[in-house]
Amino acid sequence: MSKTRLIAASAVACLSLIMVGTAEASSTNATNATGRPKVKRSELIRRAQMRKFGGFIARPDSLRGRICIVDAQTGFSNEIARVAKEFAQLTRFRIEPCSHAGKPNLGNIPALMQALEAEAYVFVTSDGSLPSLLVAPENGWVLVNTANLGKEAASEAVLKRRVRCEVARGLAYVAGAANSLYARSLMSAVREPRDLDGTTNEMPPVDVVSRFQSYLKPFGITPFVQTPYSQAVEEGWAPAPTNAYQQAIWDEMKAEKERGPTNGLQIPPPNK
Numbered sequence: 001m002s003k004t005r006l007i008a009a010s011a012v013a014c015l016s017l018i019m020v021g022t023a024e025a026s027s028t029n030a031t032n033a034t035g036r037p038k039v040k041r042s043e044l045i046r047r048a049q050m051r052k053f054g055g056f057i058a059r060p061d062s063l064r065g066r067i068c069i070v071d072a073q074t075g076f077s078n079e080i081a082r083v084a085k086e087f088a089q090l091t092r093f094r095i096e097p098c099s100h101a102g103k104p105n106l107g108n109i110p111a112l113m114q115a116l117e118a119e120a121y122v123f124v125t126s127d128g129s130l131p132s133l134l135v136a137p138e139n140g141w142v143l144v145n146t147a148n149l150g151k152e153a154a155s156e157a158v159l160k161r162r163v164r165c166e167v168a169r170g171l172a173y174v175a176g177a178a179n180s181l182y183a184r185s186l187m188s189a190v191r192e193p194r195d196l197d198g199t200t201n202e203m204p205p206v207d208v209v210s211r212f213q214s215y216l217k218p219f220g221i222t223p224f225v226q227t228p229y230s231q232a233v234e235e236g237w238a239p240a241p242t243n244a245y246q247q248a249i250w251d252e253m254k255a256e257k258e259r260g261p262t263n264g265l266q267i268p269p270p271n272k
Contacts, residue, residue, distance in 0.1 A: 049228075050243070050245045051245060053228040053229060053230040053231070053249070054228065054229030054230050054233075054241075054243075054245050054246040054249045055228075055229055055245070055246070056226035056227065056228060056229070057226065057227060057229055057232055057238070057239070058224065058225070058226055058227075059225045059226070059227050059232075060237060061222060061225075062222055062223060062224050062225040062226075063092075063093075063094055063222065063223065063224040063225075064220060064221065064222045065094065065118075065119035065120075065216075065219065065220040065221035065222065066093075066094040066095065066096050066118050066119060066120075066221065067093060067094070067095045067096070067118065067119070067120045067121070067122065067171065067174060067175070067221065068096060068097075068098040068116050068118035068120070068121045068122070069084055069095065069096065069097050069098065069121075069122045069124065070097075070098050070100065070104050070106075070112070070116070070121060070122070070123045070124065071097060071124050072103060072104045072106055072123060072124060072125045072126075073124055073125050073126040073146050074126070075126070075146075076124075076146055076160065076163045079160050079163045079164050079167070080097075080124055080163070080167050081097065082164065083164050083167045083168050083171070083202075084096075084097065084167075084171075086168075086202075086203060087168060087171050087203065090203055090204075090209065091175070091209060091212055091223060092223035092224040092225070093175070093212070093216070093221060093222075093223050093224075094221075094224075095171070096118075098116045098118065098121075100112070100115070100116065104123070106123055106125055106143070109121075109123065109141060109143075113139075113141065119140065119216075119219045119220045119221045120140040120141065120174045120175075120216070120219055120221060121140065121141040121142070121174070122141070122142050122143075122144060122167070122170045122171055122174055123141065123142070123143045123144070124143075124144045124145075124146065124167060124170075125143065125144070125145055125146070125147075126145065126146045126147045127145055127147055128147045128148065130143070130145045130147070131145060131148075132144070132145050132146075132148050132149060132166060132190075132193070133145070133166065133169065133170060133173070135170075135173045135174070137173075137174075137176075140174065140219055141174065142170040142171075142173050142174040143170075144166050144167050144169075144170040146163050146166070148193060149162040149163055149166060149193045149196075150162075150193075151192070151193045151194075152193070152194055153193070158197060161196070161197070161202065162193055162196045162197070164202050165186060165196040165199060165202050166196065168186060168202055168203055168204065169186055169187065169190070169204075172186065172187060172204040172208060172212075175212040175215060175216055176211055176212055176214075176215025176216065177204055177208040177211070177212070178208075180204070180205045180207055180208050181205075181207050182200075182205045182207065184198055184199055184200045185199060185200060185201065185204070185205040185208075186199050186201060186202065186203060186204050186205065187204055187205065187208050229241075229246050229249060230249050230253070233249055233250055233253045234253060238250070
């Protein structure tokens with residue numbers, strides 16, 4: 001199968017998955033009245049993907065490295081964990097809380113980084129003598145300070161949202177973010193804690209997120225990326241098949257490679 005045909009087939013397969021899943025879901029819902037077990041839509045889509053192109057597999061160079069969150073404050077741990085989870089879902093990077101014996105000593109960040117052995121860091125503290133955000137891009141770390149975020153906060157809910165926004169901004173900065181083209185986004189200018197209250201979203205906008213991958217790659221951090229099994233076979237790095245659908249794809253492409261190109265492009269000689 002040629003690369004052009006493969007890409008076209010994969011595109012058509014992906015576009016048809018929603019229709020396939022919807023049709024099968026309708027059929028499944030119709031049979032539920034007979035007492036048959038209900039099948040989740042996600043499972044129907046997975047089956048359709050398996051039939052079309054052998055399902056998805058993770059690329060061998062994906063999900064490398066990690067961004068380590070060191071929580072050295074008290075009172076907002078749930079908000080920090082929530083941001084880490086949502087940011088990881090948005091970007092597909094590995095973002096993990098890093099445990100440390102005793103209270104982390106942020107007075108000696110280089111030693112702390114050496115002990116934790118991650119590729120990038122977000123340190124969260126509560127210290128009235130520090131600004132709300134410190135960024136050290138060359139060293140791959142950001143310090144988020146929650147101490148000053150309560151200034152003029154109208155309620156506890158407002159304060160918690162500010163903490164989530166500031167931690168998300170810290171993660172975005174350590175991933176290479178700067179300004180965004182979108183007004184009132186999370187990456188707009190923040191001069192006072194109340195500026196965070198006017199942001200339209202608690203996560204960075206798409207124009208910022210789109211640049212994270214190229215920025216973090218030199219740090220050794222890559223996102224989780226999946227590829228259709230058929231494409232992996234075409235590119236030559238696919239693992240051995242684990243089911244009949246993948247085996248059929250494996251056999252077909254192996255046979256085609258052994259046959260070599262057929263019906264090649266015929267170019268007539270130039271007219272003399």
